[in-house]
Amino acid sequence: MTSPERNLGLPDVIDGWFRARGWQPRPHQLALSATVQAGHDALLIAPTGGGKTLAGFLPSLTALQNKSQNPTGRPGIHTLYLSPLKALAVDVARNVEQPVMEMGLDIRIETRTGDTPVSKRNRQRQNPPDILLTTPEQLALLLAAGNAASFFADLRYVIIDEIHAMAASKRGDLLSLGLAALASWSPDCRFIGLSATVREPAHLQAWLGVRGSPAQLVMADGGAEAEIDILLPDQRIPWSGHSGRFAVADIYRRLQAAETSLIFVNTRSQAEMLFQDLWAVNADGLAIALHHGSLAKEQRRKVEAAMIRGQLRALVCTSTLDLGVDWGNVDQVIQMGAPKGAARLMQRIGRANHRMDETSRAVLVPTNRFEILECEAARTAIADGEIDGQGQRLGGLDVLAQHIMGRACGDGFDSDVLYAEIGRAAPYAGLTRETFDRVLDFVATGGYALKTYDRFKRIVRRRNGLWVARTKRDIQQHRMNIGAIVEARLLTVRMVRKSRSAVQSGDPMAGRVAGKKLGEIEEYFVSSLKAGDTFIFAGQVLCFVAVRAHDALVVPAAAAQDPAVPSYNGGKFPLTTFLAARVREMIYDQTKWSALPEPAQDWLKIQKLRSGIPSASQLLVETFSRGNRHYLVTYPFEGRLAHQTLGMLITRRLERLGKQPLGFVASEYALAVWALKPLGDLDLSVLFHSDLLGDDLEEWLDESVLMKRHFSHCALISGLVAQRLPGQEKTGRQVTFSTDLIYDVLRSHQPDHILLEAARQDAATGFLDIWRLSEMLARVSGMIVHKALVRISPFAVPLMLEIGKEPVRGHSASEDILRDAEEQLVREAMR
DSSP states (O other): OOOOOOTTSSSSHHHHHHHHOOOOOOOOHHHHHHHHTTTOOEEEEEESOOOHHHHHHHHHHHHHHHHEEEEEESSSOOOEEEOSSSHHHHHHHHHHHHHHHHHHHHOOEEESTTSSOHHHHHHHSSSSOSSEOOOOHHHHHHSSSHHHHHHTTTOOOOETTTTHHHHTTTHHHHHHHHHHHHHHHHHOOOEEEEOOOSOOOOHHHHHHTTSOOOEEEEEEOOOOOOEEEOOOOOSOOOSSOOOOOGGGGHHHHHHHHHSEEEOOOSSSSHHHHHHHHHHHTTTTTOEEEETTTEEEEEEHHHHHHHHTTTSEEEEEEEEEGSSOOTTOOEEEEEEOOOOOOOOHHHHHHSSSOOTTTOEEEEEOSSSHHHHHHHHHHHHHHHHOOOOOOOOOOOOHHHHHHHHHHHHHHHHHHHHHHHHHHTTGGGGTTTOHHHHHHHHHHHHSOOOOTTTTOOOOOOEEEOSSSSSEEEEEEHHHHHHHHHHSOOOOOOEEEEEEEEEESSSOSSOOTTTEEEEEEEEEHHHHHHHTTTTTTTEETTTTEEEEEETTTEEEEEEEEESSSSOOOOOTTTTOOOOOOHHHHHHHHHHGGGGGGGOOHHHHHHHHHHHHHTTTOOOTTTEEEEEETTTTEEEEEEEOOOHHHHHHHHHHHHHHHHHHHTTEEEEEOOSOOEEEEEESSSOOOOOHHHOOGGGGGGGGHHHHHOOHHHHHHHHHHHHHHTTSSSSTTTEEOOHHHHHHHHHHHHHHHHHHHHOOHHHHHHHHHHHHHHOHHHHHHHHHHHEEEOOOOEEEOSOOGGHHHHHTTTTTTTTTTOOOTTTTTTTSSSHHHHHHHHO
């Protein structure tokens, strides 16, 4: 689209670049530039493909078109771009460098991620580029360096891309503290947030407002509506499971009909399995590749380059490519499995065409009957223009401890000044001075119960009043462990090859040498393997050889009947509250069933006939016996985390009632508990009373292994325990042993320790999903519908196939259940 009028507010060189291409800047691009140049921070919300990235950089390019305007004359970072993903930072750098080169601007643009060589990172500190594209973790590293204040003194713009993906997490807490520091060191700096999927902008406006007032909101017009289909394969959709292997042939036909497809899955293990399955039916030899975060950097870059060149027909990927990556040649997105959130689905769909005015086309592939409902709920939510919302979170105290340590590693800090600065970060706006001082004391001494141990004393106060790191080793240790993402202990998967000088011995590595790195895999999975076992990784079937130091050594597998698929502890998305509510509404409102796909209609009708369908205000609870076990199944639709917590609390209550519970299993939709004693005579109003969240919760938390796990995460993030040390790295078992020991000491000798408080806060808001559970118990009070059944119901079939995964007190009830195939359970439910 062209215009004869001059683009007001843009310099001639930028205006000319638009004109030369026959383009007209979009109104929201000009509005953002004008807002920022008027001295305001700004939040831009625009559809995918709406030119958000270019809009974010326009103020920088405008200012940098003439470098002689630099008031100091010394080199320094002018613009800092922050991305949640390394791949996105690299992609954006490529997309910004092109117009800068075409405009003939003398602007140096560089990236800085964990993949950047150390030599380049060191050079960037001495000779920084004009524009630096990086991640929150790299920013934290820069803030923890000496002379950080002078390094950022001339900073003028900070661009936070995909801001919604970071703000509502501990990673966002760490970033907000970093932004507050940048605002202190460079008062003239302006902060720009970019997002396509925000339901409640006010939260992000406040989050960006580290200079004292909320950011100004710039809203773009809506883009073209997405076309979303739900794939109903030729084969019957199962009642349970998550692999979706039954639909592979149908997916392959979709790939044949499209030019380029992105196939999103929710976990890395699903990605590996689907990649293998697609190649097994790839009679046409389509170029199908694999991309996820555990693959080696070189492999990821190779795949990304092939996509840019248009050499791939399909790419199986995970959330590593959710955000912002601009591959305009993609004309189809396939979502394997339910998306777990409307905003996440919207983000992924936006990868197709990646242009605001062109329709994005997507196909959802439900892997079971419940997921048909979830896919339909997500599809209709997007059609209605509704997405998930995110509330303002309370900043993590463990993250605060890490930030305090980082500031001490740099130039040091005055506690009064730092407290005032931290209060300008939205997650810590309500932080009291007492809590701040407790966290400060924890970093300085470890706390009352640990203060006799020198290794927990990490900062000291100098005579001039500044707090600084105690030793150089403390500084080095902090920098090696920066970040708010706690990942499972990883081993490098490395191919081995035969050595020319083979030596015969009992060593499995005899005659072999380590070679190509394939990626990283979690230690706990490797610990389950023995030499000769096969597994799928990096799109290959591999044979495990041995573990050496930090490497899992493998060779190509000659043949494998049933190779294992690695699972990853951090790979599952929770069902959002918003989408769960829409699924419930879809089930309860029987007038809407006719709009559902036929398999879902049939399934719901059978459930109504065999058991029942509750109203919107009711909670359905089913009890039945099977073999010598007695079952209670309920359907809150509040997500796996809330259901797991409910299962833990209900089994405790059933123990006190003498029902001898054996275990429970939770899904995103439901909870099943089984016991040795009949459960049909229970007073359900007592069993599901809100006082579950009182003494029962406190008692369980004190005894829970899960609480120790949360404490372990807090200990790692806060720096109390380090996984990486100069010259060595602890194993997962060593970290767990250390944190469990400290947890027991603190519980006994300092139960009000600040890190125990942080762990409890995390448990309530994170893993346990207490607020969701509390709202559910209040909602269903007096509205429980009990169905005493003679056999299993259709809704209960998926849970029965998972039974045995959460044993109580070492018992397992899976021996007779897991022998039953799904067909047997379905036949039983249909009788």
